[in-house]
Amino acid sequence: MPLLPDLFLTFFKIGLFTFGGGLAMIPFIENLCVEKKKWISHEEMMDITVIAESTPGPIAINCATYVGNKKAGILGALISTLGMVLPSFVIILVISTILDRYLEITWVAKAFMGIKIVVGILITNAGLTMLKKMKKKPLGIAFMLVSLVLMLAVNIFSINFSSVALIIITAILSLIIYAVRGRKGGAR
Amino acid sequence: MILLDLLIGFLRVGLFSFGGAYGAIPLIRDVVLEYGWLTDEQLSTMIAISESTPGPIMVNIATYVGSSQAGILGAAVATLAVITPAFVIVLLIMNILKNALKNEYVKAVLDGLKPCIIGIVLATGSYMVLENIVKKTESIVLDWKSLILSVVIVAIMIVYKMLTKKKISPILLIVIGAVCGVIVF
Numbered sequence: 312m313p314l315l316p317d318l319f320l321t322f323f324k325i326g327l328f329t330f331g332g333g334l335a336m337i338p339f340i341e342n343l344c345v346e347k348k349k350w351i352s353h354e355e356m357m358d359i360t361v362i363a364e365s366t367p368g369p370i371a372i373n374c375a376t377y378v379g380n381k382k383a384g385i386l387g388a389l390i391s392t393l394g395m396v397l398p399s400f401v402i403i404l405v406i407s408t409i410l411d412r413y414l415e416i417t418w419v420a421k422a423f424m425g426i427k428i429v430v431g432i433l434i435t436n437a438g439l440t441m442l443k444k445m446k447k448k449p450l451g452i453a454f455m456l457v458s459l460v461l462m463l464a465v466n467i468f469s470i471n472f473s474s475v476a477l478i479i480i481t482a483i484l485s486l487i488i489y490a491v492r493g494r495k496g497g498a499r
Numbered sequence: 500m501i502l503l504d505l506l507i508g509f510l511r512v513g514l515f516s517f518g519g520a521y522g523a524i525p526l527i528r529d530v531v532l533e534y535g536w537l538t539d540e541q542l543s544t545m546i547a548i549s550e551s552t553p554g555p556i557m558v559n560i561a562t563y564v565g566s567s568q569a570g571i572l573g574a575a576v577a578t579l580a581v582i583t584p585a586f587v588i589v590l591l592i593m594n595i596l597k598n599a600l601k602n603e604y605v606k607a608v609l610d611g612l613k614p615c616i617i618g619i620v621l622a623t624g625s626y627m628v629l630e631n632i633v634k635k636t637e638s639i640v641l642d643w644k645s646l647i648l649s650v651v652i653v654a655i656m657i658v659y660k661m662l663t664k665k666k667i668s669p670i671l672l673i674v675i676g677a678v679c680g681v682i683v684f
Contacts, residue, residue: 326553326554327553327554328553329553329554330550330551330552330553330670361600362589362592362600363519364518364519365517365600365605365609366517366585366588366589366592367513367514367515367516367517367584367585367588368513368514368516368557368581368582368584368585368586368588369513369516369519369520369523369555369556369557369558369581369582369585370519370520370555371554371555371558372555372558372582372585372586372589373585373589376585376586376589376590377589377593380589380590380593380594381593385590388586388589388590389586392582392586395554396554396555396558396578396582398553398554399552399553399554399555399558399559399562400554400558400562400574400575400578402552402553402554403548403549403552403554403559403562403563403566403574404562404566404571404574406548406552406563407562407563407566407567407574408566410544410548414544418681421680421681421684422676422677422678422680422681423540423543423544423547423677423680424680424684425648425676425677425678425679425680425681425683425684426543426544426547426673426676426677426680427540427543427544427547427627427631427676428628428631428645428648428649428652428676428680429547429652429672429673429675429676430543430546430547430627430673430676431543431624431625431627431628431630431631431649432624432628432649432652432653432656432672433521433546433550433624433669433672434521434524434546434620434623434624434627435621435624435625435627435628436624436656437521437620437624438521438617438620438621438623438624438625439621441518441521441522441613441616441617441620442617442621445613445614445617446610450611451610451611451613451614452614454611454614454615454618455614455615455617455618455621456618457618458614458615458616458617458618458619458622459618459619459621459622460618460622461618461622462525462618462619462622462623462626463622463625463626465622466622466623466626467626467629473529473533474515474525474526474529474619475511475515475526475529477615477619478515478517478612478615478616478619481611481612481615482608482611482612484611485607485608485610485611485612486604486607486608488607488611489603489604489607
């Protein structure tokens with residue numbers, strides 16, 4: 312098969328069969344792009360994982376863009392990314408047109424009341440998993456605790472402060488702290 | 500106007516969401532509550548649906564919000580907005596800024612951002628749990644059914660992990676939550 316349709320179909324498949332998103336799809340991408348298609352090497356896959364974790368946006372999009380660009384330049388990146396997104400786009404579009412009607416049914420509404428409890432726990436659990444993997448440096452722990460307490464207060468007291476503002480402030484603070492430590496000649 | 504709002508709102512999500520799907524949920528929540536696109540109930544429903552359907556959670560939620568606010572065109576705008584920053588940044592890193600991630604200042608910023616994101620995710624998650632259990636009406640009331648159900652769900656997660664040494668799949672947990680919801684409420 313010519314490369315461009317192959318890229319499209321492969322990422323379409325990845326987009327169609329990976330549930331939950333994020334890091335869950337890395338093994339699937341590795342199986343298809345490294346082992347079956349031999350588009351990228353294992354080292355490059357590691358590289359992708361680092362890029363995906365250090366850049367914003369959906370991890371799947373980072374992967375598709377990387378592989379597509381590697382094999383066929385910007386056009387390849389575009390085609391792989393669109394292939395990746397198309398399945399969920401169509402599925403959610405269909406769901407969105409029928410969802411409201413289903414939510415009016417009493418037992419469906421009750422089911423989603425139960426699901427709402429699970430979702431809160433899933434998010435907390437994801438946070439705890441990230442916390443376990445975090446490098447435990449004093450500065451990092453301080454940033455984590457301040458963010459946690461601040462954002463809890465923002466939510467509980469309905470304070471008008473977005474997490475984007477906190478992210479920008481933290482980025483600037485990290486830069487300043489790094490620059491000051493560097494000037495003192497202190498090793499990190 | 501709504502298309503412009505969708506574009507700006509989801510560019511914001513795509514540009515600042517470090518740490519994968521769950522790192523993005525607090526940002527998505529900020530945006531959809533701010534514009535009044537979804538309530539907390541609807542957002543939970545969408546997170547559950549996104550977990551149970553294929554594809555990246557950010558993309559799923561963007562498509563849903565776009566579609567419910569402005570039809571198929573809205574869905575396309577919101578979806579493209581949420582993926583564009585990731586697309587552009589990866590291209591930049593691969594073609595122009597090849598050593599960007601090795602730069603010490605970039606590393607310093609990322610080192611600081613990671614714990615900050617973890618704090619934000621923990622705050623959002625625990626607030627959502629709290630919001631289910633404690634109802635703030637005229638006085639503060641404890642919702643016993645939700646409290647018991649929360650304890651049961653956490654217990655199931657812990658027991659499953661002890662027995663199988665694996666994490667329970669989010670989809671299975673969502674199904675369990677749905678069944679319990681129908682029985683309890």
